[in-house]
Amino acid sequence: MDLRVFTEPQQGATYDDLLAIARTAEAAGYDAFFRSDHFLAMGDGDGLPGPTDAWTTLAGLARETRTIRLGTLVTSATFRHPGVLAVQVAQVDQMSGGRVELGLGSGWYEAEHRAYGIPFPDVRERFDRYAxxxxxxxxxxxxxxxxxxxFTGDHYELSDSPALPRPVQQPVPVVVGGGGKRRTPALAARYASEFNLPFGSVEDVRTQFGRVRAACEQAGRDARELTWSSALVVCVGRDDAEVARRAAAIGRDVEELRANGLAGTPDEVVEKIGRYSAVGSQRTYCQFLDLGDLDHVELVAERVMPQVTAL
Known part of the structure; x- marks a missing residue:
C-alpha cells in the first residue's frame, strides 16, 4: 500500500499553498501529489483567493519538485479539447522528467460550467465525449x-497529427475512476493503468473492483496490469482532541469522518486502510482539506505510512 496526497484547491488555495504542501509531501516520502480539476468552490466556502488551473499548477510543480509524482484526480473532459490536453500532459511530463499521471473523468459539476461559460451537455453526451x-x-x-x-468519432476528429510533443514516459499512466456499473468498468479495462474509486465504503470498493475485473476478463486483459486505489478524506490526530480540532477546521463531524473517511488516531487509520487493502486496494489517496496544516501531512507520513507500506 502506498499513500498519496490529494488536494481540493478550488476550496481556496494559491499556487504557493500548493507548492508548500507538495514540497512537504515530497520530503515526507509520499508517492505522489495530486490535485482536483475544478474552478468553483463546493459547499459553503467562498473559494477565496480563487481557483488555480490544474495543469498550470502541475507545470509549476514539475520544475519546483524533484521526485514526487504529479497528477490530477481527475481532469474534466469538458474543460479541454483532447488534442490540447495531450500537448499539456506531454509537456508537463517533459518538464518533470517523467513524473506525470493523468486522471481523466467525464465532468459532473454543473455550477462551475455555468460560472465560467463552459458547455455542459447531458450525461450521455458527456460520457460519449469522455470515451x-x-x-x-x-x-x-x-x-x-x-x-x-x-481519429474519427462523433465529437472529435484528428487527421495525421504528428502527436508532438512526446512525453518522457511510455506510456503515461492513466487513471480512470468512478462508480458507474457498465461503461466505467469497460473504459477502465481498455485504457486505464489504474482504477480508482473515490469516497466509497469498503463494500463499495469490493463491488466496483469486481466489476472492473470482470470487464478486464471480457476484454481479454489481465487485471493484474492495473493498480487498484481508493481516495478518502483524512483527519488524523495524536489524540481525540487533535482529531476534533482538525475535523472542526474543515467543517466536518468526527464520527461522520470515522464512518466515511480516514479519521482518528494513527492506529485507527492504519486499521481502516487495512480493511481497504483486504478487498484489493493497493494505493490510498489521502485527501487533505486544510492545505495550511502541514503538520497533518507530516503526521500521517510519520505515524501511518510506515505501518501500511507492508500491506
Missing amino acids: EQLAVVTGLLGTSAGETFS
Missing part, C-alpha cells in the same frame, strides 16, 4: 516517433 477523449489522448501520447495519429 472519445480517452481514445484520443492515449492515442496521441502513445504514438511512436515518425508516426502520425488519426
Whole structure:
C-alpha cells in the first residue's frame, strides 16, 4: 500500500499553498501529489483567493519538485479539447522528467460550467465525449516517433497529427475512476493503468473492483496490469482532541469522518486502510482539506505510512 496526497484547491488555495504542501509531501516520502480539476468552490466556502488551473499548477510543480509524482484526480473532459490536453500532459511530463499521471473523468459539476461559460451537455453526451477523449489522448501520447495519429468519432476528429510533443514516459499512466456499473468498468479495462474509486465504503470498493475485473476478463486483459486505489478524506490526530480540532477546521463531524473517511488516531487509520487493502486496494489517496496544516501531512507520513507500506 502506498499513500498519496490529494488536494481540493478550488476550496481556496494559491499556487504557493500548493507548492508548500507538495514540497512537504515530497520530503515526507509520499508517492505522489495530486490535485482536483475544478474552478468553483463546493459547499459553503467562498473559494477565496480563487481557483488555480490544474495543469498550470502541475507545470509549476514539475520544475519546483524533484521526485514526487504529479497528477490530477481527475481532469474534466469538458474543460479541454483532447488534442490540447495531450500537448499539456506531454509537456508537463517533459518538464518533470517523467513524473506525470493523468486522471481523466467525464465532468459532473454543473455550477462551475455555468460560472465560467463552459458547455455542459447531458450525461450521455458527456460520457460519449469522455470515451472519445480517452481514445484520443492515449492515442496521441502513445504514438511512436515518425508516426502520425488519426481519429474519427462523433465529437472529435484528428487527421495525421504528428502527436508532438512526446512525453518522457511510455506510456503515461492513466487513471480512470468512478462508480458507474457498465461503461466505467469497460473504459477502465481498455485504457486505464489504474482504477480508482473515490469516497466509497469498503463494500463499495469490493463491488466496483469486481466489476472492473470482470470487464478486464471480457476484454481479454489481465487485471493484474492495473493498480487498484481508493481516495478518502483524512483527519488524523495524536489524540481525540487533535482529531476534533482538525475535523472542526474543515467543517466536518468526527464520527461522520470515522464512518466515511480516514479519521482518528494513527492506529485507527492504519486499521481502516487495512480493511481497504483486504478487498484489493493497493494505493490510498489521502485527501487533505486544510492545505495550511502541514503538520497533518507530516503526521500521517510519520505515524501511518510506515505501518501500511507492508500491506
